Amino acid sequence: MHKESIFQKSRRAWFKKIQQLGLIAVGAWFSPATVFAKPEDAAKAIQEITGGKPVLDGKVKLVIPPLVENGNLVVLKVSVESPMTANDYVKSIHVIAEGNPLPNIFTVYLTPRSGTATITTRVRLADSQTVRAIAQMSNGSFYQGQAETLVTLSACTELV
Amino acid sequence: MSKTSRTSITMPSSAKKGSIIEIRAIAQHDMESGFRYTESGKLIPRDIIRVFTCTYNDVEIFKADFYSGIGANPLIIFTTIATETGVLEFKWSGDNGYEAVNQANITVS
Numbered sequence: 001m002h003k004e005s006i007f008q009k010s011r012r013a014w015f016k017k018i019q020q021l022g023l024i025a026v027g028a029w030f031s032p033a034t035v036f037a038k039p040e041d042a043a044k045a046i047q048e049i050t051g052g053k054p055v056l057d058g059k060v061k062l063v064i065p066p067l068v069e070n071g072n073l074v075v076l077k078v079s080v081e082s083p084m085t086a087n088d089y090v091k092s093i094h095v096i097a098e099g100n101p102l103p104n105i106f107t108v109y110l111t112p113r114s115g116t117a118t119i120t121t122r123v124r125l126a127d128s129q130t131v132r133a134i135a136q137m138s139n140g141s142f143y144q145g146q147a148e149t150l151v152t153l154s155a156c157t158e159l160v
Numbered sequence: 161m162s163k164t165s166r167t168s169i170t171m172p173s174s175a176k177k178g179s180i181i182e183i184r185a186i187a188q189h190d191m192e193s194g195f196r197y198t199e200s201g202k203l204i205p206r207d208i209i210r211v212f213t214c215t216y217n218d219v220e221i222f223k224a225d226f227y228s229g230i231g232a233n234p235l236i237i238f239t240t241i242a243t244e245t246g247v248l249e250f251k252w253s254g255d256n257g258y259e260a261v262n263q264a265n266i267t268v269s
Contacts, residue, residue, distance in 0.1 A: 073231045097229060101195045105229030113221045113241050115180035120237035124193065124229050155193075155231075 042098035042132070049094050049134055050142050060145030062095075062133040071125040071155035076105075080117035080135045080143070084110075090117040091136045099129030124155035161190055161207050161255075167262045169250055174267040175242035185212065186235045187252050187260055193228035209234055209254035217246040226254075242268045 046055070063077040080090045089112045095105040105123050117135070125131070132146045170184040187209060194206025206228065214222040221240050245268045252260045 095229075100229050101193075102228050104227045106227060107225040108236075108238070109223040111221055113216070113219075113243070114239055115241040116239045118237075118239060120235075122231040122233075122235050124231050 039098050042096050042103040045096050045103040046132070046134060049096075049136075053140070053142055055134060055142040055144045057144060059143040060093075060133050060135050062131060062145045062147040064131060064147045064149050066147075066149055068125060068149055068151045070153045071127075071151040072153075073122050074125050074149070074151075075120065076123045076131070077118070077120045078133045078145070079119075082117050082137070084112055084115055084117060086112045087138070089114070089138045091138050093117065093119060094134045094136075095123070096132045096134065097123070097125060097129060098132070099125070099127035101126060105131075125149065125151050126154050127151055161192070161258060163257055164260045165189055165258075167250070167252065167260045169248075169262050169264045171248070171264055171266070173265065174269065177242060177244075177268050179242050180239050181242050181266075182237060182239050183214070183248070184235065184237045185214070185250050185262075186233060187212075188233055189252075189254070189258070191226075191228070191230055191232045191234060195228065207255045207258075209252050209258060211251075211253050212236060213251050214238075214240075215249045215251075216240065217244065218249075242266060244268055 059081045061079050068074050078093055082090045090110050092109045094107045096103045097105055108119050110117055128150045130146050130148050132144055134142055134144045136142055165188040167187045172181050175181050189209050192204055192207040196204045209226050212224045222238055248264045250262045
């Protein structure tokens with residue numbers, strides 16, 4: 001009887017310990033990365049661009065290095081298949097990074113006089129993530145392309 | 161960031177009519193994202209270039225909106241069709257009254 005009570009006591013202590021560990025785990029889950037956007041933010045940004053219209057896959061090719069050492073300067077190339085004639089051209093291209101504090105990276109507006117729909121620029125990536133490019137065609141339809149990347153040193157979180 | 165800064169354009173000075181030319185435009189700018197903190201914990205306000213436009217003989221042919229996700233010293237490479245001899249004007253404008261203008265001539269044969 002006496003022995004059992006000691007066992008019970010220690011078991012209770014164990015439960016308490018485990019509970020505390022659980023609390024720490026929950027805390028670790030909530031505390032970090034409140035600055036980073038959630039995929040919902042990116043979905044909202046996409047919704048604002050398309051106005052709820054369906055986004056088809058294909059036509060858009062997004063090129064970023066699959067492994068990035070420093071997220072502060074990542075060369076990003078986006079190209080859209082299009083004849084770029086007066087009747088059929090790419091109106092705009094939007095690039096969205098779902099892991100950045102602000103998902104929108106840039107928007108370009110093209111005309112038939114652009115000749116090709118190819119843009120190269122340098123962007124910041126805050127985290128390993130999927131980057132999307134959404135193109136609006138002259139007939140109002142939307143196409144998207146995406147690329148995944150692994151970032152070892154993230155942008156925007158460092159102190160000055 | 162100062163009200164203006166150095167900018168540079170790289171593009172061919174002459175081209176065949178109807179050919180596609182590549183234009184590289186770069187501006188010297190910190191592009192402070194507005195998401196960084198100082199060591200004392202103060203948020204550094206955003207200071208970026210927001211709009212870049214390119215006009216070809218006063219007709220707008222290209223426009224880009226930049227957000228905080230564009231890296232420092234923004235570089236943008238795009239293309240256009242060489243239609244006529246003339247002047248291409250490039251304009252950057254952004255936060256805190258930043259404005260920069262650059263021009264390039266092209267001879268189309």
